[in-house]
Every structure is written in C-alpha cells, then in structure tokens.
Amino acid sequence: MKHLILGTAGHIDHGKTSLVKALTGIDTDRLKEEKARGITIELGFAHLELAGGIRFGIVDVPGHEKFVRTMVAGVGGMDLVMLVIAADEGIMPQTREHLDILRLLGVKSGLIALTKRDMVDPEWLALVTEEVREFTAGSFLENAPIIPVSARTGEGLDALKAELGRLADLSAEKRREGHFRLPVDRVFTMAGFGTVVTGTLLSGEIRVGDELELLPSGREGRVRGIQAHGSKVDTGMAGQRLAVNVQGVDLDQVHRGNVLVPRGVFRATRTVDARLDHLASAPRELKHRATLRLHSATYEVPAQVILLDRDTLLPGESAFVQLRLKEPALLLPGDSYILRVASPATTVGGGVVLDPFPPRRRRRSDEALQLLEVLGSEEHQRICALLVNQSLLSGIAFEEILLRSGIPRKAAETALAGLLPSGEIIQVVREPRTFLSREAFATLKSGLLGEVTAFLATNPLKEGMGKEELKTRLPKRSDQRFFTPLLSAMERDGTLLSERDIVKPAGRVVQSSASSDSLAGKIATFLGEKGSEPPTIKETMERFRCDEKTVRDNLALLVRKGEAVRISSDLFYAAPALNGLREKLVALLQAKGEITPPEYREQTGLSRKYLIPLLEYFDGEKLTIRVGDKRVLRKR
Structure with missing residues (x-):
C-alpha cells in the first residue's frame, strides 16, 4: 500500500469540503460552528483508497483569510495538493495566498479542481480555465491537470480520481528510514x-510501545495505541494520517505545534x-531585524529576521537569513516555513x-555564506x-553533522570516509565519533607544546609537566577527551615524550645552575644529617631561607638523581636513611613473620609523625601488605 497525503487549498466557499465529501463520503466539517456557518474553521480529515494500492490521507484546510494559520498547519506533510477554484467565481484573494503558501512550503505536485461545474x-x-492557466503560469501547477467537477451532480469525479491515481504513481513516498517525526495538529482525550x-x-x-518525547517541552511518554484512517494498527508509516494514544502525558501538557519524536534523538x-x-506580492521591503510570525508544519512562533548579506530585502528577492525564535521549536534541515505579518495579516x-x-553569525561573513550556499x-x-x-x-560529532546538514546517515558515512585518508579531517574521538579539521588539530598540538615549554621555563628544575595539569590547559571550547589522541600524535611525531605521569619535550635535559646544585647539595646533606627523622618542607625553608617552590x-631534582625519596607530599628521606629503615623492617619480618606499628617504632625509635607515612609508603611500594593492624612481607 502506497501512503500519501492529499491536501485541499483555495478560497472560502469554493467547495473544498463538499468535494472531499463527494470523493470519500466523509464530512470533514465536525464543529457545530462549521455546520452553522457553512465554512471550515479547523482542519478536517478524510481518507480515500484508489485502485493500485494507493491510499490518500486527505487534509481539508479552511479557506477564510482569518484561518490561514490553520491552513498552514494542514499543508505540512502534503504530497499532493488539490487547488479548488469555483467555476462561477474564478481566482480570488485566498486562491492567490494559498498558492503562494504552497510554493513556499515546498509542495511540488498537484492538480486543479474547477468546482461548481454545473453552475x-x-x-x-x-x-475560467484560461484564467487559471494564466494564474498558475510559472508555478509548480503550471502544467497541472484542470478537472471540472460538480460535488452536487458527481460530474467529473471519476476523472478527478483517475488523475489523482496518475499523480500518486509519479509521487515518491516519504522516507520510512530514520526516526519518526509527527507534528501535532489536534489533541483530545x-x-x-x-x-x-x-x-x-x-x-x-512509529510503533506501539515506542518511547517518545514531546518537543519542545521535553515531556516523555509511550505509544499506547495507533489508528490510521480509523483502523487500529501496530505500526504507523511515513505519509499516513495517524491518531496516537500517548501514555504518560496529560491533555494539558500537549498542544498543537508540539512534535512527537523518539526519546533522546532530537532537540529543539x-x-x-x-x-x-520574499514574495513579489509583499506590500513592502523587509528590513534587517524585522520581527514576523514564523509558521512551520503545525508550529508558529515570533521570529526576528537577521539578514546576513544586506540591510533590506525587496519584494521578489531571496537571501540567506538567520531566524532567531522567541520560543524553542523543532526545525530540521529541509523543513519549509512561511513568514507572515500581523497587520494586515499577510x-x-x-x-x-x-x-x-x-x-551566531557575523553578518556579511564569507565563511558563513559559503556554507549556506552548499547546504x-x-x-x-x-x-x-x-x-x-x-x-x-570544538570539533563536531557525527550525530551533530547529521542534525545540522540533513544528510542521510549512509551518505554522511561515505562522505567522511572520503575525507579521512587525505588528512583534511581527523577523527579525534572514537565514541561518540568526533572530528577536527587538520588545522584545528595542529593548533591544539601547538598550544600544548607551548604550555609545556612555558611551564618548564618557569620551573627549570622540573623534569616535565604533569599530564593532568597539561590536560586542563586545553582551550575551554575543546573537549578534554581530545587530550589523549593529541598527546599520542605528539609522541608519534617526536614533539613530546610521556613518562609515567609527566610530559616533557623530546630531548629535554634538566640543566641545573651552579647555585641550584649548591642548594640541592646542602639540602641533601641536611636530609642525611636528620637520618630517620628528616625535616619538613617548612623546616627546610627556614634553614636555607628560601621559598617553598x-x-x-630542589627536592624533585634530588629525587630524580636518586639521592632522595619522596614518602608523601611533605616528607622526603635521604636515600641511605630510607634504605636502612627498609632493611631493618625486612629483617624483623623475616625473623617474626609479622609486626605491628608499635613494635616497629620500638625497634627504630620513630615517632608517629614518621612511622605511619613510612609504613604506608612500604605498602605502596609492595614491600609489605597490611593485615588488620599488622604488616607482613608481600610474597614475591
């Protein structure tokens, strides 16, 4: 079964609803006010099956100028349009506006029904037929069939159905691949x-049981049931008119203009x-920063128009713009929209x-306009x-490329695969797949090297810069997940070396000055003199009248030379003193099998200030293992 949406369009009282009823047997006027006034106010819906497995969902739109916003809501999703023109009146104001709207919203195919043929x-x-031909010249209906019909007598209905069937055969169905998207045009309980x-x-x-989200509100629910053309179904397909029973969302939490989508896939x-x-029939020029009413599918919202390459847009001209919406909306690449002024409503x-x-675009930016030209x-x-x-x-993730470009997933995969071998772009993160340009990747590498160089210039005695500290120096707009692949690339090209938890330029040798060697030697002597109870950082600062850094x-320099050992952030031992304490601990454990902290203190004379950090250091070095409050030798 081929599913298509057929929409009506045309001036008020030209017989759209009567024609739909004659075709389908369904009266789309459902409101008391519509019955009383004889006009369509809200969208009406019907369905029509034709030979050859074609099923139309029919959307009957109002023709009165006051209800153009409702008409626009009905156009969204149309595959074909039936422009209805009364033979006794011909072209009228809403005929013209409706055709403009259809063209702007991207409707590409349809026919013209000349109603009231019997009159x-x-x-x-x-x-009238000649007038219609002149009117549609240059539009998508220029060569469309013109079918005279009478809803009252039935004349021309068979010919109309035949033409609808022919056009349906030529029309492509909507994409069934990808994620579902259903703009809401009616809500009830x-x-x-x-x-x-x-x-x-x-x-x-869309399937029964699917988890869904309502945008732009973000409310979540589940599909409890689906009807298509009055029949219960388990799956709704693109191109169908559907009624969806939504579980988990109250009546007052969903409105016309909301969009049903899979949970967590899209964002407003x-x-x-x-x-x-800008329509040639527009009454005046459009100025930069003008605020108009934007309509797309069933949604409408005030929007400020930012003209990107000029200050005014004359009637009949086209331009690239940035539309800044007063409220969030779900809009995707390829979505059509119209703009209307409030007074007079046009x-x-x-x-x-x-x-x-x-x-946010800079106006008259060649870079921005270059992208918009090709999108x-x-x-x-x-x-x-x-x-x-x-x-x-910042880089860009694969899913973001899909959202921003509208390129089908497989086509985007192919395009990116074609760019990677040349190195024009680089996949910098595997999951989620994220890409940087060659230039951005080089800029980030250069920035990291600059950070390491600057750090070591002010810390000449340090062997390198800590990895975690360097990671924080990435630009804020970059993702910290870029750090590891950047560092790996710099190691491959010989720019940086990574050892344990530090990073340093390739070939770096710490060049100590005579004064620093002298101070380091004095500190080493001081540590040796203190033996098993070495000085704190503060005591060393006071002894040599220098700052903590x-x-x-200098202590870090002694550690690298093997003359000192770091026990904790504030405790450093002379290497010979620590070796003596290690040997004594091993001898005690070999003799006794286990030892408690008080027993070790008794043998070494250490105060608790040194005892606990020292025992924890030996645990960390995998010399000993703690069992309850005792230490035993770790098995080798």
Whole structure:
C-alpha cells in the first residue's frame, strides 16, 4: 500500500469540503460552528483508497483569510495538493495566498479542481480555465491537470480520481528510514484511553510501545495505541494520517505545534539559518531585524529576521537569513516555513531551513555564506568538510553533522570516509565519533607544546609537566577527551615524550645552575644529617631561607638523581636513611613473620609523625601488605 497525503487549498466557499465529501463520503466539517456557518474553521480529515494500492490521507484546510494559520498547519506533510477554484467565481484573494503558501512550503505536485461545474455554461467554463492557466503560469501547477467537477451532480469525479491515481504513481513516498517525526495538529482525550494526538507522520515509522518525547517541552511518554484512517494498527508509516494514544502525558501538557519524536534523538532550537524568498506580492521591503510570525508544519512562533548579506530585502528577492525564535521549536534541515505579518495579516515570504543549530553569525561573513550556499545540495563531502572546518577547536560529532546538514546517515558515512585518508579531517574521538579539521588539530598540538615549554621555563628544575595539569590547559571550547589522541600524535611525531605521569619535550635535559646544585647539595646533606627523622618542607625553608617552590624544585631534582625519596607530599628521606629503615623492617619480618606499628617504632625509635607515612609508603611500594593492624612481607 502506497501512503500519501492529499491536501485541499483555495478560497472560502469554493467547495473544498463538499468535494472531499463527494470523493470519500466523509464530512470533514465536525464543529457545530462549521455546520452553522457553512465554512471550515479547523482542519478536517478524510481518507480515500484508489485502485493500485494507493491510499490518500486527505487534509481539508479552511479557506477564510482569518484561518490561514490553520491552513498552514494542514499543508505540512502534503504530497499532493488539490487547488479548488469555483467555476462561477474564478481566482480570488485566498486562491492567490494559498498558492503562494504552497510554493513556499515546498509542495511540488498537484492538480486543479474547477468546482461548481454545473453552475456555469461551457463558454464561461472555458474562460475560467484560461484564467487559471494564466494564474498558475510559472508555478509548480503550471502544467497541472484542470478537472471540472460538480460535488452536487458527481460530474467529473471519476476523472478527478483517475488523475489523482496518475499523480500518486509519479509521487515518491516519504522516507520510512530514520526516526519518526509527527507534528501535532489536534489533541483530545478519550474515556478509558487518555490523551490522543493526531498528525501526519513526516518520516520513519512509529510503533506501539515506542518511547517518545514531546518537543519542545521535553515531556516523555509511550505509544499506547495507533489508528490510521480509523483502523487500529501496530505500526504507523511515513505519509499516513495517524491518531496516537500517548501514555504518560496529560491533555494539558500537549498542544498543537508540539512534535512527537523518539526519546533522546532530537532537540529543539531557537536559532536557524535559512533561505528566505520574499514574495513579489509583499506590500513592502523587509528590513534587517524585522520581527514576523514564523509558521512551520503545525508550529508558529515570533521570529526576528537577521539578514546576513544586506540591510533590506525587496519584494521578489531571496537571501540567506538567520531566524532567531522567541520560543524553542523543532526545525530540521529541509523543513519549509512561511513568514507572515500581523497587520494586515499577510504572507510575505518563506523558505527552507538550512542549518538548525548554527553559531551566531557575523553578518556579511564569507565563511558563513559559503556554507549556506552548499547546504541542502548533494555535495555531501564538501558540506561535511565545511562543517568540520567551521567547528574550529570544538570539533563536531557525527550525530551533530547529521542534525545540522540533513544528510542521510549512509551518505554522511561515505562522505567522511572520503575525507579521512587525505588528512583534511581527523577523527579525534572514537565514541561518540568526533572530528577536527587538520588545522584545528595542529593548533591544539601547538598550544600544548607551548604550555609545556612555558611551564618548564618557569620551573627549570622540573623534569616535565604533569599530564593532568597539561590536560586542563586545553582551550575551554575543546573537549578534554581530545587530550589523549593529541598527546599520542605528539609522541608519534617526536614533539613530546610521556613518562609515567609527566610530559616533557623530546630531548629535554634538566640543566641545573651552579647555585641550584649548591642548594640541592646542602639540602641533601641536611636530609642525611636528620637520618630517620628528616625535616619538613617548612623546616627546610627556614634553614636555607628560601621559598617553598625553590625547596620543592630542589627536592624533585634530588629525587630524580636518586639521592632522595619522596614518602608523601611533605616528607622526603635521604636515600641511605630510607634504605636502612627498609632493611631493618625486612629483617624483623623475616625473623617474626609479622609486626605491628608499635613494635616497629620500638625497634627504630620513630615517632608517629614518621612511622605511619613510612609504613604506608612500604605498602605502596609492595614491600609489605597490611593485615588488620599488622604488616607482613608481600610474597614475591
């Protein structure tokens, strides 16, 4: 079964609803006010099956100018449009506005139904047909079939169905791969079931039991049941009109304009880059920073228009813009939108979303305009390269490339695979896959080398810089997960060496000055004199009248030379003294098998200040192992 959405369009009272009823037997006017006034106010829905396995979901939109916002909500997801024009009246104001809206929202195919055929003579019908041909010239309906029909007598209905079937055969179904997306156009509650939402499934498939999320609110729920064209189904497919019973979401928590999506896949945005076509019929020029009403699918929100390459946009012109939304919305690459002014209520333009998560753009930026020129095209490799390059030092994840470009997953995989061998881009993190440009990778490596060099210039006695400290020196906008692959690359190219927990430039040798050698020697002598109870850092500072950094740098130098051993952050032993204490402990344990701290203190004369850190050091060196309050020799 091929599932397509057929929408109506046209001026008020031109017979859209009557024609749908004649085709399907379904009256789409469901409100009392609609029955009383004889006009459509809300969206109406019906379905039509044709030979050859074609099923249309029909969306009947209102024709009155006051309800254009509702009409726009119905256009989202249309595959074909049936532009309805009354033969006795011809082209009217809403006929013109509806055709503008259809073009701006990307509808590509349809036909024209000349209704009320029974109310005019053949000569008048020929004149109206000619008027319609002139009216649609240059639009997507320029060569569309024009079918005279009468909902009252049934004349022309068979011909209309035949043309709908022919157009359906030529139309591609919506993408069933990928994630489901259902803009909500109606919400109600049913006793025993709870909240039900309706809408046209734009992509993917939705199944009973699926975990879902409502955007932009972020409320979560689960699919309890699905109906398609009045029948219960387990799976809804792209191109179908669906009613979805949502569990876990109350009636007052979901509204028209919300979008049902899989949990955790999409996110809402408040800024999008787009192409904007300013209608030639617009009453005036559009100025930079103008605020208009944006409509897309079933959603509407105030939006400020940032013109990226000019200060004004004249009627009939097109430009790249950044749209800054007053409230968050779910907009994806390729989504169509229209812009309307509030007073007088008029459609002035519209276009296509190119990048739903752009940075704030500098106006007249060649770099930004270069990306926007190529977004939406089939130049997938170039798009991926530009997105990676323009991510600078932040890098960009694979899923972000998909969200921002709209490129299908397999095509993006192929494009990136084509860029990696040349080194133009680098996969810097495996999971989630994240990419940097060659230039950004080189900049980050250069920055790390600069940090190490600067650190050692002010710490000449240190062998290198601590890895964890160096990691914190990555730019804030970079991910710290970049550190390990950056360091590995620098080790491979011989820029840096990594030893234990420090990093140093390749070939670094600590050059000690005569004064530092003299001080280090004096500290070594001082440690030796103190024997098994060495001085603290503070005592050493006082003895040699120097600051803490100088003492620690010289102690680190003695440790590297093997003349001293670091027991804790504040305790250093002369190597001979520590060796003597180690030998005494081993001899005691070999003789007794085990020893308690008091017993060791009795044998060595150590105070608790030195005893506990020393025993913990020997545990850490895997000489001893603690068993309760005793130590035993670790088995080798």
